[in-house]
Amino acid sequence: MNEPEAPLSLILFSGTDDRLGAAAILATGAAVMGRPVNVLLQYWALDAFRKGQVGMFHGAAPEAGSRGAELVRTSQAGERHWSELLRQAKDIGDVKIHVCAFSMELFGMTREDLDPLVDDIEGVAAFIADAGTGPITFI
Amino acid sequence: MTLAQTPVTKTIDARGMACPGPLLSLIGAIRAGAVGDTFAVLSGDAGSKTDIPAWVAKAKHEIVEIVPAEGYSTYVVRKAR
Numbered sequence: 001m002n003e004p005e006a007p008l009s010l011i012l013f014s015g016t017d018d019r020l021g022a023a024a025i026l027a028t029g030a031a032v033m034g035r036p037v038n039v040l041l042q043y044w045a046l047d048a049f050r051k052g053q054v055g056m057f058h059g060a061a062p063e064a065g066s067r068g069a070e071l072v073r074t075s076q077a078g079e080r081h082w083s084e085l086l087r088q089a090k091d092i093g094d095v096k097i098h099v100c101a102f103s104m105e106l107f108g109m110t111r112e113d114l115d116p117l118v119d120d121i122e123g124v125a126a127f128i129a130d131a132g133t134g135p136i137t138f139i
Numbered sequence: 140m141t142l143a144q145t146p147v148t149k150t151i152d153a154r155g156m157a158c159p160g161p162l163l164s165l166i167g168a169i170r171a172g173a174v175g176d177t178f179a180v181l182s183g184d185a186g187s188k189t190d191i192p193a194w195v196a197k198a199k200h201e202i203v204e205i206v207p208a209e210g211y212s213t214y215v216v217r218k219a220r
Contacts, residue, residue: 025159028159029159032159032162032194033197079160080157080160092163092166
């Protein structure tokens with residue numbers, strides 16, 4: 001792993017557990033393969049990273065329906081939970097979780113309201129700068 | 140196929156873990172181990188079939204062998220650096 005790798009840049013907007021789970025798997029895969037990962041939390045994704053509330057059920061995307069939502073609820077538990085995957089990804093690779101300053105203000109949140117998985121509060125220009133010329137994925 | 144007579148430093152039973160759990164378990168063991176150590180990962184996760192060889196190649200370790208069994212496979216990996 002000598003050559004510099006293109007970063008994976010993920011903007012997480014949705015706060016449902018299925019979308020957060022899919023994003024966590026992507027981030028983990030990139031981290032283990034040696035790519036830096038930058039995650040920016042906006043809106044409902046930020047809401048899911050409130051301190052003490054990460055393990056709560058945050059619902060599923062509309063297409064899941066009620067049966068799908070139950071599947072998401074039961075699968076997002078223990079070691080399979082997206083927060084646990086992100087924790088392991090951060091342990092293994094270069095994974096940074098940033099919070100959008102605008103969304104923080106919108107919800108009236110401060111640094112103390114955030115789960116320790118979050119690294120810092122960042123403006124969107126800094127996130128774009130880190131992404132370089134690489135793609136940005138919006139989930 | 141049967142397991143070759145490779146001395147295994149540590150066996151990781153990751154059966155029942157979902158993707159990417161078995162790979163993460165292997166990475167954890169390799170990081171904690173010494174160069175030359177050999178790890179056997181038992182995994183029934185279909186993702187392991189592609190992910191373990193991809194990661195081992197990328198991280199420049201070595202696949203010793205992959206032994207399929209009923210419902211799972213054993214991935215034997217040597218820490219090469």
